[in-house]
Amino acid sequence: xxxxxxxxxxxxxxxxxxxxxxxxxxxxxxxxxxxxxxxxxxxxxxxxxxxxxxxxxxxxxxxxxxxxxxxxxxxxxxxxxxxxxxxxxxxxxxxxxxxxxxxxxxxxxxxxxxxxxxxxxxxxxxxxxxxxxxxxxxxxxxxxxxxxxxxxxxxxxxxxxxxxxxxxxxxxxxxxxxxxxxxxxxxxxxxxxxxxxxxxxxxxxxxxxxxxxxxxxxxxxxxxxxxxxxxxxxxxxxxxxxxxxxxxxxxxxxxxxxxxxxxxxxxxxxxxxxxxxxxxxxxxxxxxxxxxxxxxxxxxxxxxxxxxxxxxxxxxxxxxxxxxxxxxxxxxxxxxxxxxxxxxxxxxxxxxxxxxxxxxxxxxxxxxxxxxxxxxxxxxxxxxxxxxxxxxxxxxxxxxxxxxxxxxxxxxxxxxxxxxxxxxxxxxxxxx
Numbered sequence: 001x002x003x004x005x006x007x008x009x010x011x012x013x014x015x016x017x018x019x020x021x022x023x024x025x026x027x028x029x030x031x032x033x034x035x036x037x038x039x040x041x042x043x044x045x046x047x048x049x050x051x052x053x054x055x056x057x058x059x060x061x062x063x064x065x066x067x068x069x070x071x072x073x074x075x076x077x078x079x080x081x082x083x084x085x086x087x088x089x090x091x092x093x094x095x096x097x098x099x100x101x102x103x104x105x106x107x108x109x110x111x112x113x114x115x116x117x118x119x120x121x122x123x124x125x126x127x128x129x130x131x132x133x134x135x136x137x138x139x140x141x142x143x144x145x146x147x148x149x150x151x152x153x154x155x156x157x158x159x160x161x162x163x164x165x166x167x168x169x170x171x172x173x174x175x176x177x178x179x180x181x182x183x184x185x186x187x188x189x190x191x192x193x194x195x196x197x198x199x200x201x202x203x204x205x206x207x208x209x210x211x212x213x214x215x216x217x218x219x220x221x222x223x224x225x226x227x228x229x230x231x232x233x234x235x236x237x238x239x240x241x242x243x244x245x246x247x248x249x250x251x252x253x254x255x256x257x258x259x260x261x262x263x264x265x266x267x268x269x270x271x272x273x274x275x276x277x278x279x280x281x282x283x284x285x286x287x288x289x290x291x292x293x294x295x296x297x298x299x300x301x302x303x304x305x306x307x308x309x310x311x312x313x314x315x316x317x318x319x320x321x322x323x324x325x326x327x328x329x330x331x332x333x334x335x336x337x338x339x340x341x342x343x344x345x346x347x348x349x350x351x352x353x354x355x356x357x358x359x360x361x362x363x364x365x366x367x368x369x370x371x372x373x374x375x376x377x378x379x380x381x382x383x384x385x386x387x388x389x390x391x392x393x394x395x396x397x398x399x400x401x402x403x404x405x406x407x408x409x410x411x412x413x414x415x416x417x418x419x420x421x422x423x424x425x426x427x428x429x430x431x432x
Contacts, residue, residue: 003334004373006283008032010398012331012371015288018403019369022394025289025307026409029063029376031399033284035070041236041276042071044253046260049272052096054234055081057277057377058285062397062406064088067280075275079106086113096231096273098145098192100165107132110140117141117229119192121167123176126183133185140185143231145192146170148215166194170215173223180224188225191216194233194275202248205236206255213263227270234275238282240374241324278377285376287312287393288331289355291368292347301342303364308346308353311393313383315355315372325356331369336362344370348388391415 003012007030018028041051052075053067059081064074065088073094074085085095097110098119107129110118120126120142133140145167168176180188193212199205212232220227239246260272289307296302309316317323328344330336338360346353355372364370385392391410396403 004286004329004371006033006373008036009401012329012334014398015286015331015371016369018396019288019290022396022405023409024369025287025311026394026396027285027287027375027379029285029395029397031066031397034063034066034280037280037283038067038070038072040249041279044249044256045274046257046264046272048264049260049274052273052275053280054275054277055084058281058379059084059381060395060406061088062404063281066397066399079109082109082113092116096143104132111136111138117143117189119143119145119231121145123168126179126186130183130185139187141187141189143190143192143229144168144173144188144225146173146215146219148193148195148211150211173219176223178224190227190229191219191225192231194235197235198237198278199235200237200239200244200247202252202255205252206259208233209256209259213260227267229271229273231273231275236276236279238278238374240326282374282377285379287372287375287379289370291364291366291370293366294364301340302345303342303370304345304347305355305370306347307393308348309355310346310348310384310387310390311380312355312372312375314378316352323354323357325359326375327373328356328359328361329371329373330361330364331371333362339363389415
């Protein structure tokens with residue numbers, strides 16, 4: 001069974017100490033793993049490329065603060081994410097803002113903060129941003145997100161090459177004419193292309209990069225969009241399930257250099273952006289939950305825990321036709337042999353609250369801790385934490401031996417505070 005092989009600092013025993021100290025369920029992040037993941041990625045990319053951490057993967061401000069301290073930039077998609085990035089110490093010149101439905105207050109916040117670029121995803125957004133910039137008496141740098149004519153091959157989730165809410169179709173851009181001439185307050189610095197996510201094949205990542213760089217040159221020649229910056233997306237994945245393997249980083253390093261170097265020689269001053277969220281944060285987190293009851297039902301063994309899919313919706317297998325388990329660790333007895341399959345469930349009143357199905361674990365008893373590994377990305381922030389009013393779990397970051405509480409657990413008063421009670425007079429049913 002083993003322990004937590006991705007982690008550099010946190011052991012199963014340390015998870016037990018943290019659960020006793022901060023309660024359960026909780027997320028535990030290994031700071032050294034975060035830093036190592038960033039260094040691994042920086043080491044495989046072309047030296048001219050910059051890593052922009054995608055806050056959507058894990059928006060915790062301390063997670064970002066640690067990554068930023070080691071050189072990560074920030075890619076944000078909401079007003080709160082923008083404020084998080086700035087508060088965590090990311091320089092405005094190292095922030096980009098993207099998303100298909102930005103609100104006026106978000107666009108104005110981008111102008112006020114002076115971030116590097118807004119990634120525009122429609123012609124209508126370009127017009128709105130141009131008007132806001134004119135009213136503010138300033139110019140705004142934009143990257144135009146392109147929905148390419150061809151889809152990505154090998155991505156677990158394709159983000160382009162199909163009818164999408166993301167970006168402007170390549171054909172529409174090529175037919176658009178003089179965009180800079182029609183938007184006098186926008187600096188069209190370059191293009192953005194994000195072709196797919198959860199990529200585990202290095203050849204796919206390399207091919208996507210080649211495609212976006214070629215697209216940037218083609219659009220620059222045809223439309224007047226500049227080539228001061230190109231965001232090639234990213235989408236690197238990590239292995240979660242059986243028969244999946246992590247990226248071959250040595251092969252990725254060689255392929256990315258070969259893909260980028262000719263472009264870099266032609267455009268030595270172009271800023272090259274690479275987005276990463278899951279790859280940086282995913283391996284660095286474990287969801288720690290405590291067994292409350294064990295039972296048997298129709299020949300199957302169930303361990304009912306105090307945590308569930310309301311904190312970890314990804315464990316349900318959203319987007320998959322077949323339920324597959326994240327890596328599961330028996331934290332209270334990591335070296336004990338498995339005794340057979342268990343159904344690992346949470347406290348929710350739905351049969352969908354199945355964290356792991358038919359997972360091989362040792363005998364479990366009330367009070368034992370179980371960890372869902374590789375859970376540092378798309379955990380509570382991508383889950384229905386308010387279902388049954390359970391609220392957000394605590395989050396703890398361990399770095400250089402010290403455990404930092406980086407998010408408080410939601411208490412009942414926290415959840416009720418946001419609601420407004422109105423008293424209504426009782427009515428008595430009319431009698432015949």
